[in-house]
Amino acid sequence: MTKTIMIVENNEYFHDLYQTMLKDSEYKFIHAYDGYEAMDKIEETIPDVIILDMLMDMVTGDTFFMYLKNIPEYVNIPVIIISSSPERRYRHLRKAKPNLIFIEKRHLTRDRLVDEVNNKISVTRKTNRVMFRLPEVAAPDSKRVCVVGDFNKWDTNANPMQKLENGDYIIEFDLEPGKEYQFRYLIDESKCINDSDVDKYVKSPYENIYNPVAITRN
Numbered sequence: 001m002t003k004t005i006m007i008v009e010n011n012e013y014f015h016d017l018y019q020t021m022l023k024d025s026e027y028k029f030i031h032a033y034d035g036y037e038a039m040d041k042i043e044e045t046i047p048d049v050i051i052l053d054m055l056m057d058m059v060t061g062d063t064f065f066m067y068l069k070n071i072p073e074y075v076n077i078p079v080i081i082i083s084s085s086p087e088r089r090y091r092h093l094r095k096a097k098p099n100l101i102f103i104e105k106r107h108l109t110r111d112r113l114v115d116e117v118n119n120k121i122s123v124t125r126k127t128n129r130v131m132f133r134l135p136e137v138a139a140p141d142s143k144r145v146c147v148v149g150d151f152n153k154w155d156t157n158a159n160p161m162q163k164l165e166n167g168d169y170i171i172e173f174d175l176e177p178g179k180e181y182q183f184r185y186l187i188d189e190s191k192c193i194n195d196s197d198v199d200k201y202v203k204s205p206y207e208n209i210y211n212p213v214a215i216t217r218n
Helices: 011-022 035-046 061-069 087-096 109-127
Strands: 004-007 029-030 049-052 079-083 101-104 129-134 145-149 169-175 180-187 190-193 200-203 211-214
Touching: 004 011, 004 035, 011 109, 029 035, 035 061, 049 109, 061 079, 061 087, 079 087, 079 109, 079 200, 087 101, 101 109, 129 145, 129 180
Parallel strands: 004 029, 004 049, 049 079, 079 101
Antiparallel strands: 129 169, 145 180, 180 190, 180 211, 200 211
């Protein structure tokens, strides 16, 4: 089945460039020249990968990115950011998606683009993208919320969650299908809480503590 790539970029030159770089593939392309147009076109066809610019009129790239992360139908779409702006300006996006691909245009090569697009499509086939979401009411006035679990070796510093405008916290991972992952939320490095909407709970090694479990589909 032909895979679809949406290019969201306000400069027509880069639309042509990316399509030329990927010309040997069998991908189908959807072109959007600003965030509003991308929002309209994604309702018609959900792409397999999005190539996203940051500097656009009206709706900027980072705003469109967070829009995707707040819509259940779009949250799992892989995104490759290619921008003339330095990555440091958009570090906050990586909090919501730790494995986000960000390429500065001056460093872009054909091989890099082909590899990243192919990898994103391959990952989509071989893994399940799982979003963890903690509502604001569960962590009011918190300064830092992390998710710790089997998928990050319970590292309390590995994956801080991104706070949305509505106060909720989110983060997503590409996880191996058909497995169970225990996890918990860590608030301000001192308080652990469970997710109330999970597949099941299992008893932890610690007395009277049960961990929520996320189960990925095969």
